[in-house]
Amino acid sequence: MRKKIFTVLLVACMTLSLMASGAVAANKPLKVALILSGFLGDKSFNDSAYNGLLKAKKDFGIELKVLESKNPADWEANLLSMASAKYDVIIGSSTQIAELIKKHAASFPDVKFGVIDGAVKAPNVESIIFAQNEGSFLAGAAAAMFTTKTNIPGVNSKKIIGWVGGMDIPVLQDFLTGYKQGAKYIDPSVKVLVSFAGSFSDPLKGKELALAQFEQGADIVMNVASTTGNGILEAAKEKGLYAIGVDMDQDGIYPGHILTSMIKRVDVATYKVVKDVKENKFKGNTVVEMGVASGGVGLTDMSVMKKALGDKFPKDILVKIKELTEDIKSGKIKVEQYKGFKRDI
The missing domain is CATH 3.40.50.2300 (Response regulator)
Structure with missing residues (x-):
């Protein structure tokens, strides 16, 4: 009888533990990285991309990291470092970064990539271009x-x-x-x-x-x-x-x-990628065009x-x-x- 009671208690504890772990995982902030082929402070493209993610941070509580460089060799290294660190979402905000995501997306199937100003065919890449x-x-x-x-x-x-x-x-x-x-x-x-x-x-x-x-x-x-x-x-x-x-x-x-x-509206594009992931609406192999x-x-x-x-x-x-x-x-x-x-x- 004691053994049965102990077994029931043990199973209950394990269930509660798993439920608690699931709750923690569910509440864990989405880790988002923005890879730039330049720097913030341009009062233009890069700042707009960043502003969209600041809104996402406010609305969804994401954990945000921005990597800046004008050196092409750094762009690939920055992309790979974030993918290897298992960031949930990586957004490449330029045509140049799009080419690198095209090259490496298949190696990181669990990472969702957002591409701005480029069209990349891959099941884990959502592309947004502009007219x-x-x-x-x-x-x-x-x-x-x-x-x-x-x-x-x-x-x-x-x-x-x-x-x-x-x-x-x-x-x-x-x-x-x-x-x-x-x-x-x-x-x-x-x-x-x-x-x-x-x-x-x-x-x-x-x-x-x-x-x-x-x-x-x-x-x-x-x-x-x-x-x-x-x-x-x-x-x-x-x-x-x-x-x-x-x-x-x-x-x-x-x-x-x-x-x-x-x-x-680059800010709308970066925000959309995060919103799609949060709402389970992210679709790879898609290109969204935004025009007049x-x-x-x-x-x-x-x-x-x-x-x-x-x-x-x-x-x-x-x-x-x-x-x-x-x-x-x-x-x-x-x-x-x-x-x-x-x-x-």
Whole structure:
């Protein structure tokens, strides 16, 4: 009898212990790593990716680690270290990191990977890309209209606009394709100056290239260069000219010198990956595209510039941008894509 009672008690204790262990495991924070091909503080792409995960940390209580570097050799090492440390979710926030995840995802089947700006076919990878060509179409149209507003201080009579990118990679070529098309849609005679800095982490180079374009007659230059882009914006302020921001709302960095910013909701993308994992909705072998129609890309409302220019603010630009946005949504305007940017798996 005593033996039976002891056995029952032992089984009960073991059951309670297992239940307690399960509860602890269930309450264990999701470990999430963000791998960057650059640094935080760019007020652009990287900061946007981080902001999405800060929201996830607030909403879901995740444990977050961010690894930053501009050195390509570090990107792979950072990815492998987090995967080996058995992080639950690893997000690669750039095309370059996407290629590394494609290379290594199969070696870590229990890790869920999120890819931003790349399409990777693997059962444990969820990919999110953007129709940045659509957002850039709107930016190019705005620039082409703005360069004719000679009543605004600094705007010359030449129909020349500029564009400065970080590295010459497919996703930036997709930006450029849309920008050129948008400008030419407004005025086929507009000249578009193009430069690549070769880096996303060199604001001095960005400033140098923007200044060179201003010297060639451009009065407005689009920044598509992460940290390098900080120099582009600074050049516009220094010369008393104008720029277009990228990824996040950069209009207020130098009020009155940034016409608008092309928003790219990287924060929504990183948050989505974590939310999908938490809600058991994560699906590998999938690519989600975010464009104008879904609110994934678009322009700011130009309210900062409107306040700075007062009566000189060209309201017709806002009217036209609204019209073009609706035409893209409806399919009336087909924005060209850079064929080298992979959109599917």
